[in-house]
Amino acid sequence: MKAVxxxxxxxxxVETVPDPQILQPTDAIVRVTKTxxxxxxLHLMDGYVPSMVHGDIVGHEFMxxxxxVGPEVRKVKVGDRVIVPFPIACGxxxxxxxxxxxxxxxxxxxxxxxxxxxxxxPAGLYGYSHITGGYAGGQAQFARTVYADANLYKVPDGxxxxxxxxxxxxxxxxxxxxxxxxxxxxDVVAVFGAGPVGLFGIASxxxxxxxxxxxxxxxxxxxxxxRSYGAETINYEEENxxxxxxxxxxxxxxxxxxxxxxxxxxAHGLLGVADAVKQTTRVLESDRPHALRAAIMACxxxxxxxxxxxxxxxxxxxxxxxxxNKGLTMKTGQTHVHRYLDRLTGYIQRGEIDPTRIxxxxxxxDEAPHAYHIFKHKHDGCIKCVLDPWADxxxxxxxPAPQAQG
Amino acid sequence: MTTNQxxxxxxxxxxxxxxxxxxxxxxxxxxxxxALSLRQRGTVGVLLxxxxxxxxxxxxxxxxxxxxxxxxxxxxxxxxxxxxxITVGLGADELYTFWRDFENLPRFMxxxxxxxxxxxxxxRSHWVAKAPVGTTVEWDAxxxxxxxxxxxxxxxxxxxxxxxxGAVEFRPAPGDRGTEIHVSLTYRPPGGTLGATVxxxxxxxxxxxxxxxxxxxxxxxxxxxxxTTEGQSSGRKGAMxxxxxxxxxxxxx
Numbered sequence: 001m002k003a004v005x006x007x008x009x010x011x012x013x014v015e016t017v018p019d020p021q022i023l024q025p026t027d028a029i030v031r032v033t034k035t036x037x038x039x040x041x042l043h044l045m046d047g048y049v050p051s052m053v054h055g056d057i058v059g060h061e062f063m064x065x066x067x068x069v070g071p072e073v074r075k076v077k078v079g080d081r082v083i084v085p086f087p088i089a090c091g092x093x094x095x096x097x098x099x100x101x102x103x104x105x106x107x108x109x110x111x112x113x114x115x116x117x118x119x120x121x122p123a124g125l126y127g128y129s130h131i132t133g134g135y136a137g138g139q140a141q142f143a144r145t146v147y148a149d150a151n152l153y154k155v156p157d158g159x160x161x162x163x164x165x166x167x168x169x170x171x172x173x174x175x176x177x178x179x180x181x182x183x184x185x186x187d188v189v190a191v192f193g194a195g196p197v198g199l200f201g202i203a204s205x206x207x208x209x210x211x212x213x214x215x216x217x218x219x220x221x222x223x224x225x226x227r228s229y230g231a232e233t234i235n236y237e238e239e240n241x242x243x244x245x246x247x248x249x250x251x252x253x254x255x256x257x258x259x260x261x262x263x264x265x266x267a268h269g270l271l272g273v274a275d276a277v278k279q280t281t282r283v284l285e286s287d288r289p290h291a292l293r294a295a296i297m298a299c300x301x302x303x304x305x306x307x308x309x310x311x312x313x314x315x316x317x318x319x320x321x322x323x324x325n326k327g328l329t330m331k332t333g334q335t336h337v338h339r340y341l342d343r344l345t346g347y348i349q350r351g352e353i354d355p356t357r358i359x360x361x362x363x364x365x366d367e368a369p370h371a372y373h374i375f376k377h378k379h380d381g382c383i384k385c386v387l388d389p390w391a392d393x394x395x396x397x398x399x400p401a402p403q404a405q406g
Numbered sequence: 407m408t409t410n411q412x413x414x415x416x417x418x419x420x421x422x423x424x425x426x427x428x429x430x431x432x433x434x435x436x437x438x439x440x441a442l443s444l445r446q447r448g449t450v451g452v453l454l455x456x457x458x459x460x461x462x463x464x465x466x467x468x469x470x471x472x473x474x475x476x477x478x479x480x481x482x483x484x485x486x487x488x489x490x491x492i493t494v495g496l497g498a499d500e501l502y503t504f505w506r507d508f509e510n511l512p513r514f515m516x517x518x519x520x521x522x523x524x525x526x527x528x529x530r531s532h533w534v535a536k537a538p539v540g541t542t543v544e545w546d547a548x549x550x551x552x553x554x555x556x557x558x559x560x561x562x563x564x565x566x567x568x569x570x571x572g573a574v575e576f577r578p579a580p581g582d583r584g585t586e587i588h589v590s591l592t593y594r595p596p597g598g599t600l601g602a603t604v605x606x607x608x609x610x611x612x613x614x615x616x617x618x619x620x621x622x623x624x625x626x627x628x629x630x631x632x633x634t635t636e637g638q639s640s641g642r643k644g645a646m647x648x649x650x651x652x653x654x655x656x657x658x659x
Contacts, residue, residue: 055642
């Protein structure tokens with residue numbers, strides 16, 4: 001089959017690889033009908049997430065049709081149309097029982113590695129480096145999915161692939177980011193980053209009762225899209241974000257601030273250059289936390305900073321004094337996708353949100369390297385790329401797996 | 407904590423992490439370095455003298471650098487001690503029953519090849535463990551304490567190559583969190599503390615082994631099997647496979 005493969009820093013290629021096989025009795029094989037590139041895939045491509053290995057199949061936003069199930073799979077059936085949440089839940093541990101599926105105790109096959117970096121190991125994730133399990137991802141024609149009964153979510157009839165694809169990650173991620181804002185009536189929410197997660201964060205904040213949402217970005221098309229979701233906007237290249245946010249909120253500051261940017265934030269000035277240089281070394285600093293710094297400074301006293309943006313390791317010069325003395329709360333984490341699926345599917349079915357609006361590019365799997373390029377550099381107004389692995393149906397040449405080796 | 411204190415009374419830890427033999431050995435090397443430094447002038451001499459002084463001081467205090475780095479914990483009667491805990495979402499009785507059948511142990515203890523229960527009214531068992539370079543070590547053990555649903559303790563009988571004893575306790579975790587399994591093992595490795603340090607530097611660290619074993623037990627009992635990516639597809643060829651091996655189950659889980 002064809003799959004998108006990490007070939008080293010800044011190199012994503014399409015290669016022919018063996019078709020996936022059932023490896024454990026609770027596995028299911030999914031024929032991927034649609035897959036998307038996530039902003040966090042760019043962190044992988046740029047080599048800022050440790051433990052990527054040449055040849056890793058990437059992709060954690062994917063859906064499709066179940067074509068094979070293991071002997072212990074009960075609920076999922078061949079032929080089911082499913083979305084695959086990006087974090088893997090075992091469904092049995094204390095965390096999964098509490099709905100904290102991205103913190104599953106049992107799904108990461110490499111917990112020792114995660115414990116070295118983070119103390120404890122969170123859930124395994126698809127196509128997201130070996131620190132989160134090294135599972136092959138879904139930017140491919142087929143994918144092996146694990147603990148099928150606890151993870152694969154059957155798509156209700158009447159919804160298209162594009163309508164439900166983002167339930168795998170960015171819609172629940174934006175929604176959890178908004179939920180973490182602890183929105184009360186009359187609240188003003190500021191969202192740093194009007195990329196896919198930020199846009200779903202804006203829409204979700206309104207769904208959860210925010211009075212106003214202010215989005216901060218620098219690309220006109222993203223700001224335009226944010227306005228179309230009802231947000232007011234600030235272009236950080238043209239304005240002083242802190243002063244303008246203060247003024248727009250009557251001198252109070254936003255009640256909560258979302259960092260929907262993460263570890264590759266852009267910044268100007270000396271500090272921005274210093275972070276960029278340090279991050280290049282991968283050792284002095286792994287993350288560029290400008291958005292987080294700005295979020296902490298901008299947030300009103302006693303407010304909440306919500307961080308759906310991805311961080312991987314270490315970051316410098318976080319304004320902890322501001323955080324402590326203003327009495328802020330911070331909430332973050334990889335998304336517990338599973339617990340939001342019923343609710344968010346309901347919003348889509350009732351037409352309260354149209355997830356397809358953020359799609360700017362519909363491409364084939366073969367065009368993935370180009371898609372990564374325009375998405376990274378925001379060329380051609382790119383906001384979200386959706387890939388079709390079966391654009392040419394006679395595309396698939398079965399590639400048998402080599403005999404099992406030790 | 408009360409049980410831990412009880413165990414500590416049984417086998418108190420020593421403030422010295424290296425054995426008397428090892429202290430004599432490194433003390434002698436340190437003294438040798440100092441003697442050598444007297445014949446060397448300049449930086450080399452200073453470095454030799456400083457290194458020698460460090461070794462002598464370490465030997466005098468019983469503090470070995472290797473042990474400190476690898477976290478070797480030595481008991482006062484010159485054994486190595488390892489303690490680990492994990493919480494499993496099952497009741498204490500279930501866990502006790504699973505563990506009490508020692509023949510289950512090789513299912514999650516990676517270094518065990520087999521355990522056969524038999525003899526002494528079911529109190530005796532025969533253990534076969536994997537040892538370096540494809541060899542095995544065998545010994546007989548007997549149960550020394552057995553409190554259903556709470557605690558099991560065992561120790562090797564006379565004549566074991568690596569004399570060892572172990573205990574496992576099942577304590578209810580607070581709230582709905584299941585049961586805490588606390589394991590403590592003491593053993594006398596070939597070569598004493600120095601042998602233990604070398605083994606750990608070579609990747610045979612019982613601290614990590616026990617931690618991995620307990621995690622395998624948790625996954626086996628909570629989910630039914632241990633997750634793996636071995637055999638999945640990738641775009642790797644040739645030498646890249648070796649790189650990926652660094653992250654595979656056996657090395658990092």
